[in-house]
Amino acid sequence: MIVHPYPGLRPFGREEDAIFFGRESQVDDLLDRLQETHFLAVIGTSGSGKSSLVRAGLLPALDSGFLAGAGARWTIAELRPGDRPFARLAASLVRDTDWEYAADASGGRRVSTDELASDLEQDLRRGNLALNWRLGIHPLPEGTRLLILVDQFEELFRYCRTDSAEAAAFVALLLGAAAHPQVYVVMTMRSEFLGDCSRFPGLPEAINAGLFLTPGLTPEQIADAMQLPARLFGGEVEPELVRALLAQARDESDQLPLLQHALMRLWDLDDGDHVLSLGAFDDMGGLRQALDEHAEEAFSELDPDQRGVADVLLRSLTERGTEERDTRRPVRLGEVAELAGTEAADVAAVVEVLRKPGRSFLTPPAGKPLAYETVLDIAHEALIRQWRRLRELTEDESERAELYQRLQSAALRWADGKGALWVDPDLEFALQWQQRSRPNAVWARRYGSDFDATMAFLDAGRDQRERQRADRESRRRQSLRRARATALIAVTGLTLGAGIAAWGWLERQHALQIELQRTRDLFDSSLTHSALLTRNEDYAKASRGRAGTVALDQDIPATRRIARDVLASYAATLGGAPDRVYEGPGSPLSQAAISADGRWLAACGERGTLVLFDVPSGELRHHLEGQNTREQIRDCEFDPAGRWLASAGNDRRIILWSIPDAAEKPRILRQWQSREGVMSLAA
Numbered sequence: 001m002i003v004h005p006y007p008g009l010r011p012f013g014r015e016e017d018a019i020f021f022g023r024e025s026q027v028d029d030l031l032d033r034l035q036e037t038h039f040l041a042v043i044g045t046s047g048s049g050k051s052s053l054v055r056a057g058l059l060p061a062l063d064s065g066f067l068a069g070a071g072a073r074w075t076i077a078e079l080r081p082g083d084r085p086f087a088r089l090a091a092s093l094v095r096d097t098d099w100e101y102a103a104d105a106s107g108g109r110r111v112s113t114d115e116l117a118s119d120l121e122q123d124l125r126r127g128n129l130a131l132n133w134r135l136g137i138h139p140l141p142e143g144t145r146l147l148i149l150v151d152q153f154e155e156l157f158r159y160c161r162t163d164s165a166e167a168a169a170f171v172a173l174l175l176g177a178a179a180h181p182q183v184y185v186v187m188t189m190r191s192e193f194l195g196d197c198s199r200f201p202g203l204p205e206a207i208n209a210g211l212f213l214t215p216g217l218t219p220e221q222i223a224d225a226m227q228l229p230a231r232l233f234g235g236e237v238e239p240e241l242v243r244a245l246l247a248q249a250r251d252e253s254d255q256l257p258l259l260q261h262a263l264m265r266l267w268d269l270d271d272g273d274h275v276l277s278l279g280a281f282d283d284m285g286g287l288r289q290a291l292d293e294h295a296e297e298a299f300s301e302l303d304p305d306q307r308g309v310a311d312v313l314l315r316s317l318t319e320r321g322t323e324e325r326d327t328r329r330p331v332r333l334g335e336v337a338e339l340a341g342t343e344a345a346d347v348a349a350v351v352e353v354l355r356k357p358g359r360s361f362l363t364p365p366a367g368k369p370l371a372y373e374t375v376l377d378i379a380h381e382a383l384i385r386q387w388r389r390l391r392e393l394t395e396d397e398s399e400r401a402e403l404y405q406r407l408q409s410a411a412l413r414w415a416d417g418k419g420a421l422w423v424d425p426d427l428e429f430a431l432q433w434q435q436r437s438r439p440n441a442v443w444a445r446r447y448g449s450d451f452d453a454t455m456a457f458l459d460a461g462r463d464q465r466e467r468q469r470a471d472r473e474s475r476r477r478q479s480l481r482r483a484r485a486t487a488l489i490a491v492t493g494l495t496l497g498a499g500i501a502a503w504g505w506l507e508r509q510h511a512l513q514i515e516l517q518r519t520r521d522l523f524d525s526s527l528t529h530s531a532l533l534t535r536n537e538d539y540a541k542a543s544r545g546r547a548g549t550v551a552l553d554q555d556i557p558a559t560r561r562i563a564r565d566v567l568a569s570y571a572a573t574l575g576g577a578p579d580r581v582y583e584g585p586g587s588p589l590s591q592a593a594i595s596a597d598g599r600w601l602a603a604c605g606e607r608g609t610l611v612l613f614d615v616p617s618g619e620l621r622h623h624l625e626g627q628n629t630r631e632q633i634r635d636c637e638f639d640p641a642g643r644w645l646a647s648a649g650n651d652r653r654i655i656l657w658s659i660p661d662a663a664e665k666p667r668i669l670r671q672w673q674s675r676e677g678v679m680s681l682a683a
Contacts, residue, residue, distance in 0.1 A: 005229035006264040009291075010361040010379035012056035014076075019229040020056035021568050022221035023049070027057040030212055031067050034058075037210040040177040040186045041153075043194065043215030047254040050188045051151055053214060058186070062147065070145050075099060078149045081156040082330055082375075085170040089148070090121035099140055102343045125169065126175035131183070140182055148177065152328075158321065164199070171200040188437065194326065217256075219246055225256075226263060232456055235267070248287050254382035258287040260384075265290055265633040268358045288386055292647060295387040301353055310350050312340040314390055316446075317362075318380050320398035326384045326391070331619075334372040338442045344372050344492030351376060376543045383611040400437050401447045403430065408448050411457030430458055440629070593645075595638040595659070602645055604633035610647050612666065622666055637681045644669060648681050 001502040001594065005019055012020050030053070032250075034040045044050040065072030075097035079088045093099060094117045124130045140146055146539050156167050178185045191213070197203045217225065226245065228238045249255045265284060266276045284290040302310055317459070319329045333351070337344045348370040355362040364370070365379045384390050407430055413419030422430060434455075444451035589605035601613040608631040612622040631651035638645055645666065652674045657666040 002122050004264065004267070004357075005233045005235070006260050006267060008261050008264040008358075008379070009383055010360045010363060010365060012052035013338050014059045017060035018058045019232060020052065021228045022217050022225035023053055023057050026053060026215065027061050030054075030058045033212050034184060035067060035069070037173070037178075037206075037337070038180075038184045039206045039430060040210045040212060041207040042186065042188045042212045042214060043190075043191050043207075045191055045253070047257055048214045048216070048319065049256045050214045054149065054151070054186060054188055059147075059149070064143075071143050073141070073144045074147055074164065075144055076142065076149060078151065080152045080330065081150060081170065083155075085156060085166065086121050086173075087117070089173075090124055091117040091171075091667075093117075094120060097146065098144065099135075099146065100138060114411070123175060128169075128172035130669050131173060131177045131538055132180045135180060135182065145182055146479050148174065150185070150187045153187040153189040154196070154327075155330075157193055157196040157199075158319075158327070158329075161344060168200055171203050174500075175202050175206055189645060193223060194639060220224065221251070222246060222255075222259070226259065230263075230267070230274065230276065233274065235270075235276065237263070237276045238278060240278040241266075241276055241281055245287075254385060255379075257380045258384040258386070261294070262287055262290050264358065264360075265294060269371050279446070291383070291386045292388055295383065296360070296389065298356075298359055302350060306346070306353075309340045309342055309346055310354070311393065312336060312346065313376070315397040316388065317376060318384055318394040318397070320394060326381065326394050328378045328381055328384070330377040331374045332372070333370060333374045333376055335442070336376070337372075339440070400433065400439075403433050404444065404454070405448055406438065407458065408444075408450060408454045411454040412450065414457055414460075415453060421457070421464050423461070424465065427461045427465060428457075431462060434458060455534055478674060537674075575612070590632075591635050593636050593638050594644075596640050596642050600638070600645075600659070602636045602638065604636045604647060604649075606632045608633060608649075608651070610636060612645075612660065622660060624666060635681045646681050 002016055002018060007013070007016060007019075030040065030042070038540055042050045059074075059076060061067070062070070063072060064502045077089065077092040077097050079085075079092040084087060093111055123134055126133075133145075149607055156170065174185050177183045194207075197207060223242050223246070226242055229619075230237050245259055248286045252258055262281065263276065263283070266280055267274065269280065269374075270276065271282075281290075283294065297306070299310065316336050316339060317329055318326060320326055333347050334344055336348045340347065351362055351370060352366075355364070357366050357367050360366070360379050361383060363373065363379055378384065384394055410422060412417055414421060421427075437449075439455075439510075441451040444454070454672045461619055537636055589609065589611070590599060591605070592603040594601050601615050602610065603613070604610045610624040610633055611620060612624065613619065614621045631650075633647050633649035635649070636645060636647045642659060644659060646654065646659065648654040654672040654674065656670045657667055658664075658669050660666045
């Protein structure tokens with residue numbers, strides 16, 4: 001009984017032919033093609049409506065006797081091959097047809113349907129004509145035709161990669177069965193898998209002979225598919241809404257499922273008059289947003305524990321194929337329970353929320369019982385592409401699987417002695433994946449084997465890294481201890497050296513201060529030249545009684561008077577008064593030096609003053625002025641060998657003068673520039 005004018009995402013069922021519109025001419029083409037050949041291949045892109053065309057178009061037409069010469073008595077074995085094509089065909093033949101296979105095979109013993117299917121499966125594996133042979137022994141009822149419908153035929157390529165012999169034997173069985181006069185074979189397949197058919201002998205030729213490439217619908221046909229079902233239920237789709245839906249669906253690859261979902265949603269949200277309007281459609285946000293928000297609404301009804309189960313379920317129901325093609329992946333309910341670590345009833349509760357009437361995101365549809373062996377599936381691959389959450393989960397699952405397969409391959413090479421343990425950054429990434437994903441053996445079976453060996457490989461890599469880190473930390477601590485010891489020794493040495501240097505500097509400064517004070521005392525007292533010479537006791541004795549002595553004085557009048565008085569009294573001890581007092585250039589003198597031969601007396605002071613006296617005569621012979629009157633020449637020294645005179649002061653220059661003779665003035669032999677003022681010289 002049809003209870004809804006629109007099925008939503010799922011394909012139309014065999015019993016929904018009354019609401020299936022827009023494909024009438026295509027159904028006629030299918031009947032013509034099937035009459036020509038017993039093998040019909042209905043090919044189309046995902047979302048082209050090929051499954052609905054066969055189920056709600058071709059099958060009801062066969063039941064109505066529209067296939068000329070075949071009659072109206074049909075028994076249908078409908079299946080999807082999955083990973084066990086022989087078992088699924090046998091189960092469908094036993095469960096869904098009127099063929100009384102093995103009615104006497106039990107020897108009078110009552111057997112279950114599962115036992116009959118298992119026996120038939122073994123018979124079907126005997127060769128490409130095994131089904132024809134069984135039909136010879138147990139024929140179909142008089143006038144009955146058998147149609148084998150293999151929907152989603154591409155699953156045979158996806159799930160039998162590891163057992164190509166299984167897939168090849170199944171294809172051979174179908175081709176052999178199509179040669180039987182009472183058997184017809186119809187397959188639906190996505191067009192992008194056509195190239196895979198070349199792997200199986202005879203299949204490309206059979207497809208070429210019975211090929212039906214599913215065409216798209218014209219705007220008029222789409223309008224009929226939208227409006228006529230509503231009218232059957234006493235409703236109406238406004239023309240403005242029809243035009244808006246056609247405009248939005250024009251460039252959509254999932255055109256038909258999106259339209260069916262939007263119409264189903266509008267019908268369910270209607271206030272009761274079932275007049276579907278453009279305003280209500282705009283409130284839903286358009287074709288894409290309507291599906292995404294509807295799916296999120298269903299997901300939000302789950303409690304936190306159920307959302308964890310739903311995460312595992314949705315990951316299990318999808319997979320990423322070659323060229324990043326996201327496809328459906330049917331899975332048994334019990335397998336999901338094992339993956340989620342929960343009870344089958346918990347998984348069934350989640351499925352009920354996602355497949356409740358008005359949603360139809362999952363199959364089997366609402367109302368059909370769920371058991372441990374029930375095969376769950378996504379209603380249409382459009383849900384993967386249009387529901388953002390499911391799309392992201394599919395992508396993340398693909399990345400998890402890729403990493404696990406890389407890890408598994410490396411583990412097998414390491415176990416064989418052909419590879420090494422992983423190191424960072426690959427190891428760290430894998431450990432983060434393990435902590436985040438928490439893989440188990442049930443999950444790993446989907447992507448390979450050797451789960452225990454793979455996890456052991458990962459653990460060994462982590463242990464190796466920890467040992468290496470411990471070794472590096474130990475070496476670092478040892479190096480730090482050595483560095484600290486070296487630094488302590490260096491600091492101690494520097495401290496000691498600095499202390500010695502400071503002590504030496506202080507002692508030098510103290511000696512300089514004493515010497516400077518002594519010199520200042522001499523000059524500040526305005527002593528005569530003869531008195532100045534008494535700094536050298538031997539020279540003072542040799543100079544007693546000499547005539548022409550000169551007194552050094554500053555330019556301060558009071559100092560001059562005091563100097564004269566002192567000199568007059570001091571001259572008596574020298575055997576006479578000085579000839580004259582040296583007035584100088586008007587600047588105080590602070591230091592004096594006598595040449596080794598006793599001939600020359602040099603004195604220096606402020607304003608760059610350096611004067612040179614002839615000791616025997618007492619005459620001022622040379623006045624050597626500095627370059628800057630702000631300079632102060634603090635020290636002067638004669639070379640003990642009698643070669644030169646050196647001067648230095650706060651002008652940061654050290655000058656080396658030549659020793660003059662009677663006719664030549666001293667000249668600069670060499671000079672040095674210092675960073676700071678020079679307080680004293682050492683001969």
